[in-house]
Amino acid sequence: MTKSITHVATTDISAMMSPGSERRMELPGFDPEFVDFPHFIVRITEQIWHERQVELCLKYYSDSCIIHTLAGDISGAQTVVDNTWATLEAFPDRRLDADNVIWSNDGDGTFYSSHLITSKMTNEGTSEFGPATGRHVRAQTIADCLCQNNQVIEEWLVRDNLSIVEQLGFDANTLAKKQASADKESGFDLTEFHTANRSKIARRERNETISEEAIIASEALIAAFVKRDLSKMADLYDYRVSGYYPGGVSLYGPDQIANWLLPFSTALSDIKVSIDHIAEIPYLGDAKDVAIRWSLSAEHDGDGRYGDPTGAPIYILGVSQFRVMNGRIREEVCIWDDLAVRRQIETARLVK
Secondary structure, three states: OOOOOOOHHHOOHHHHHOOOOOOOOOOOOOOOOOOOHHHHHHHHHHHHHHOOOHHHHHHHEEEEEEEEOOOOOEEOHHHHHHHHHHHHHHOOOOOOEEEEEEEEEEEOOEEEEEEEEEEEEEOOOOEOOEOOOOOEEEEEEEEEEEEEOOEEEEEEEEEOHHHHHHHHOOOHHHHHHHHHHHHHHHOOOHHHHOHHHHHHOOOOOOOOOOOHHHHHHHHHHHHHHHHOOHHHHHHHEEEEEEEEEOOOEEEEHHHHHHHHHHHHHHHEEEEEEEEEEEEEEEOOOOOEEEEEEEEEEEEEOOOOOOOOOOOEEEEEEEEEEEEEEOOEEEEEEEEEOHHHHHHHHHHHHHOO
């Protein structure tokens, strides 16, 4: 009997690494060792990071692959190799443990994954954030990958860098200011870099072919970030909802989520959110896991989470994963690089 497609959230890693040889889905262009698309994502991560076969990035990333991050884009498989080794020099014991892979078949032989990762690591070398601290860190990342013919051809990477720098003992605002100053010296402007990204943002018409669960998740994003509508959030979120937000913040209930978002939204005006990609898979019973990649533009012209207003145009690349049960959101992981948001704001302060 044909086995079901790998369900990462409920499958032990040993079973995912030894799934047998029988193909569980059509996967044109992918090596025979991969039984399905989630297995491809988890297996290459295990090989590259845990088995330290870093040079395999040259096989599994295309030469023209662009990795989008809020701190700027990087390009090419060799750059992925170089950055991976640099990360391992700073955090030699770093792990990338798979919490979930929500995926979609986007047609024409392309597949899309939203890979939720927990990393545990010890800072034993100089990192992009500063000198070694010897501290232990745990943080979450979501890597969204567009894949074709056995390769990642484009990636959108969101990591909770705010949580990492705070666990390392650094002040996030001070570090963001240092990064903005270094940008100015090198001639790079993060705000200017995201000009085109900000201009693309407009609320898209809802795709009526998506499931009711995906509609609920999409409406929750709009209610939280654009409408700031607590009553709507109370309708969309289960009263027992657990939420994870930047800075390693753990929340419980729609009231706590709304209260945490308040100083974020009061700092910003003219907030626009674009739903850029949706993937969804079954969970248990009638529940579904929904992954939404989204982008946001706004103006930093209010008091709130980011200090005195600067008027800076802000761009945010975010990914949220929702577990929807009985018509409401029961779990949410919402990640963006809040250190890079502060870097945009500090860039504006430098020109004042």
